[in-house]
Amino acid sequence: MSTLTVGSRSVALDKDGYLQDLGDWSRDVAHALAAQEDLELSPEHWEVLELLRQFYQEFQLSPATRPLIKYTALKLGPEKGNSLHLNRLFKGTPAKLAAKLAGLPKPTNCI
Amino acid sequence: MKRHRSPIGSSALGAIEMAKSLLIISRQAPWSGPGAREALDIALAGGAFDLPLGVLFLDDGVFQLQAAQQPGQLQQKNLAANLQALPMFGVDELFVSSVSLAERGMDAGNLSLAAQPLDEAELSALVDRYDQVITL
Amino acid sequence: MTTLHVLSHSPFGDNRLASCLRLLGNADAVLLTGDAVYALQPGSEPRRQLSERRLATRLFALEEDLQARAIDPAGLALAIDYPAFVELSIRFDKVNSWL
Known part of the structure; x- marks a missing residue:
């Protein structure tokens, strides 16, 4: 704490x-x-954070990596919804770090 | 679909490719005990790790699929909303017993989550098809 | 693929046995343990349902649980001990415990 x-x-x-x-x-x-986290938030970060908050609204849980990628691809297209793009934005741990910055609980089911 | 693999060793990757398929039979009602939550957590965890798995809703488990549930005042995690995430977690093989639905006056066309209704003969064929099965 | 279904709840006031019989395949077997052996109580409805299914050599019950509850499996189920339970678990492709 x-x-x-x-x-x-x-x-x-x-x-x-x-x-x-x-x-x-x-x-x-x-x-x-x-x-x-020594991270400067760009518009590209923001669109993922907004998306995560939307995901939480819809499902009441934080996504693991795979559903995060799938949801992002669904909403923003495959050029954004892929592990390369999301890893680059969020220091290699998009599910954990992006959930933290979006104000969501820590995702379970993450390595 | 492109899938993200965490940077783990090739032997672990091999284990994932060889993973046995798992059928989860969820037969408890949603709000009274831990069974429904446990079944869902296994499905979400398995889906997150790319395991080939299916979920069968049987007996009172079909009540989990009742449309328009509003559990907000129960002070529990929202199982009904969480269930909607199954396809996002890669769990697309969702089945429901048509007999269990009929017993409870429920209609396969009016469920909160698209699940394929199966008759009795199809149920045993389904169990047969998976490498492992767990009933909660 | 064959499945060994393991039951441990009393069939009275619980529908695990009934549901298990619904999805039981032709080569599948049932093992009754704990209170599930009450399904063999003579004159009872669960025993009648089990006999109707004519499971013959595909119905087993754990001996110590039968003895403790004074249930006689004669003519319907084969009483087995723990080593036989282990052997059964290996003989079938998968085990489904009705938790």
Whole structure:
């Protein structure tokens, strides 16, 4: 457990650095979480984060890598929905890292 | 479809290619006990790891497929929503017993998830087809 | 592929046995353990259903569970011990435990 300071707010994180309360998420929180991972969020990152939040809305769980790729391919096309693109954006662990930045719980079923 | 493989050794990859097929028979109602959740978790985990598997909804398990369930006030993970993710996890072989549906006055055309209805003879043929079977 | 179906719940007030019989293949077998051996209770409805299926040499029951419950399998099921249980598990392509 730790906290993340975003502007004047302090946000609770779990032991793996994921938001304790999904309702705490905002774009500023995502930027702060990304900064902790030495990541600068580009529009390409954002479209995946938005997609993950949509996935969570729909299925109430965080996707493992394979469903993340499949869902991204379905919504954004195969040139975005492939492991190469997603690995490049999210330091080789897209399911875990992108879920964290999107404010979702840590995905189960991930290596 | 292009599939992502995690950077694991070639022997482990071989094990995945050779993976035995698994049929999960889910026969518990959705909200009263752990059985339905456990069956779904096995299916999602297996799908995430690319295992060839199918799910058969039998007996009270068909209630998991009831349309328009609203479990929001139960303080449980939303099994009905999670079930919808099965095809995203690569689990497309979904079956339901037409006798179990008929007993409960349910219609195969009005389920929350597209599952293929099977009659009694097709059920035993289905079990026969998989290398392994687990019933929860 | 052959399946050994293993049951351990009493058939009274539970439909595992009935469902198992529904999807039982022609070369599949049933092993009754624990309270599932009550399905062999003489004069009972589950025993009648089992006899109707004429499983002959494809119906087994665990001896110690029969003895503990004073159930006589005579004429319907073959009583087996644990080593025979293991042998059966190997003889069939897969084992399906009705948990």
